[in-house]
Amino acid sequence: MAISFKQAPTVLEAQSIELSYKRANNQPNTVLRNFSLKVAQGEIVAVLGPSGVGKSSLLRVLAGLQQAQQGTVHVHGERLRGAHPRLSFVFQDASLLPWLNLAENVGFGLDFKHQPQISKAEKKSRVAAAIADVDLNDAIERYPAELSGGMAQRTALARSLARQPEILLLDEPFSALDEITRGDMQTLLLRITKKYQTAAVLVTHDIDEALTVADRIVLIGGKPGELIGQWQIPGNHPRDTVGAEITSIRLQIMQLLRDSRGISEPQKLAA
Template sequence: MTTPKISQTRAVLEARHIQLSYLRSGEAPNIVLRDFSIHLAAGEVVAILGPSGVGKSSLLRVLAGLQTPDQGTVRIQGEMLHGPHPRSSFVFQDPSLLPWLTLEENIGFGLDFKHQPLIEKTQKQARVQAAIEEVGLVGANTRYPSELSGGMAQRTALARSLARRPEILLLDEPFSALDELTRSDMQQLLRQIIDKHEAAAILVTHDIDEALVLADRILLIGDYPGRLIGEWQIQQPYPRDLIDPALTQIRIEIMKLLRTHRRGASRVHNTDAGQQLATMA
């Protein structure tokens, strides 16, 4: 059993007062996030839970430097973020492998992009091979994406991120399309990799149990625009047993809070509809 190594003083990532909206032609801006702040300590795994449409994936794209917020700031290791950061890596829900590249070519893809540190060809090959070994894909180097199972494809995507030697992993529901057994294996692999490299990670998920298994801290986003409605610190060592009474209690609290805010959102929508009908009368 292991206990996570979390820095109590150093934030490797910090976002403050984020506001994000989407413009629609002829309509008022659709505000997705309003005044949202988050920090991530070195070695910490934070899971972000919440229903669809509250801005979880949008927030992750902002933290990755893939999207610019309307307001607020994001800092990685104290430096203002203005685009993708070389020490941060994003794992998408879809593996997003290039079909004309082999497994090892997909893993190495992007290592020579301009925002990445310059490395020699031999270093690149060594990083790719090390990542392949770490995710258990030895012998599959020359396979193409069409020859990979769903689990192998997602391992490849994870290896592609590891080859960048990131200090921060940003994961957007990476295991949601996998069957239960494969998902469980991938969760264990992810936790082992994070602990081995002492990396920090933010995981967006709809799965409460996945958050309980992997995270040191759980943030629950709700309402529209999205805001923080709950936070839990999890002290249980790894690997965790989901029938642990403390984890069961947290699961119950999360479900109750989700139901409460879902009813609240329904009342808001019903009130808006009533006001519109009254205006039309």
């Protein structure tokens, strides 16, 4: 059975989030409405949904990087009003600075204004620990051009870990990787969240990835997007994703996505 997070403290809570954008005629286009979510300490929540439903924007709202038109976000019960030192964002692109080596990229941002002030010795210690966590000790002097795609994403993850976050927000960080490297990164994410009891919200289009790593899956669908399904995923890691119970969840997710888009099975097969 999956680990229960009912007794774990809530570290992140979003309430009644609504996201809208202005069309060319200045009329609002609501892409996501009435979305609420609670995330417990150590829990991995995967957010699934079709393109254009506002998943990446939602993640930026949870990070304090974007303001929702309606709704609130709380971290440890305190309302989020901007970037927070205990929240760390991992983007789809590693976004490494080409003129900095691996270690310098990992340490970049630790002295930003919204981060707690730390000494040079503490910064060096955090960078070293984060690099060790992602198994890149042999590459600390390399520059981004010398890194493989997987190594670049490990570096980006290490940069987030150096901030010692309580909550990781990940926007499809493994989507551009080959299947084997992607699997390695999923295993790495599981190892790190377990080691530090870090909560994580992972946006992904990949149902199998969500079933592999998440403790819970939330599904957004429809226009405007709304929460249309939620599942607690059975089984501890490493997880059998071809068993009957998880296969049933996979089929439920696929059917709900089709229903939310008005696609019947015959239409899908004919497409």
